[in-house]
Amino acid sequence: MAVMLECIPDAQRHTAQNLADLIKKICTEWNVIEKVVSVTADIANNIQAAISLLKWKQVPCFAHTLNLIVQAGLTELKAIQIxxxxxxxxxxxxxxxxxxxxxxxxxxxxxxxxxKQDVITRWNSTFDMFERILEIKRSVISTIATDYPNTPNLTPDDIEILSKCCDLLRHFKSVTEIMSAEKHVTVSQIIVLANLLKKKCEAFTTQDIPQTVIETAKRFVTDI
Structure with missing residues (x-):
């Protein structure tokens, strides 16, 4: 069960100390300050520092962490993304x-x-952009070749990179969908899903596929 304790405007700077003071004040007013077992939030530096000041155990948000992992891994595919x-x-x-x-x-x-256009803060929008281009690749390539010859066109190598990249990212999309479908994602589920993702990514590092996709998979393995 999820319960909201407070929803208040906060005009002060979001420093670690200010956030820690505000959280402590709210928890004290609701008489739960001694009942906090752990805190789950995004992994912004000021939030992490605030929780540390309160000396509470931190359990990072898996969805937020997963997004950052994929965003970091996609830097290996910057050329094809551009x-x-x-x-x-x-x-x-x-x-x-x-x-x-x-x-x-x-x-x-x-x-x-x-x-489809991607959004810089959402890795799955990049996946959607790649997947859509693959769906209509024949018409895209033909239109560019016929009407826009000055625009860099997709090559067979590009198509292979996009295809294998989508195969890789599809595993992350599946995990994200599993998490979204659950009302309560337990820590035990997160461990299983993280290990599953790691094994799926490891399998890509030994395949005969474009090197950029291999490097992306390796980055995922390291970060997961």
Missing amino acids: KVKSIVELFQRSILASERLTAMQKQLGEKQLKV
Whole structure:
């Protein structure tokens, strides 16, 4: 059961000491200061420092930690991410380009789907962007080759990197969905899910796949 104790405006600077004082004040007013077993929050430095000042045990937020792990690992794929993003922006900022993409999809018998843009703070949006590009790769490649030859196009190597990258990231998406579906994710579940993710990533490090994907998998293994 989740219960909210307070929801109050706080205009002061969010320093570790100010946060610790505020949390202590709220817990004291509700007479639970001696009943705190552990604290789960995001892993921002000021929050961690505040909890340390209160001398409480910290249990990091698994979802937040997982997001940071994937974001860090994706730096290994920066080149392909930038390339795909530029292609996505071409079709998003130009109505004509978008119409030509749709026409090409009809011509090639592909589903008439729009490109998806990623958001820098959400790794799963990068996964969605990659996955959508793979879904409509024939029409994207053909439209660029026909109408926008000055735009860097996707190569067979790019497609392989995107495909294997999506295979890798799909495991993280599955774990995220499992966590989201649960009302109460226990620590024991987190241990199992983390170990499962690590094993899945380790398997990618020995496969005959693009080196950038291998390096991404290695980064995940280290950080998990």
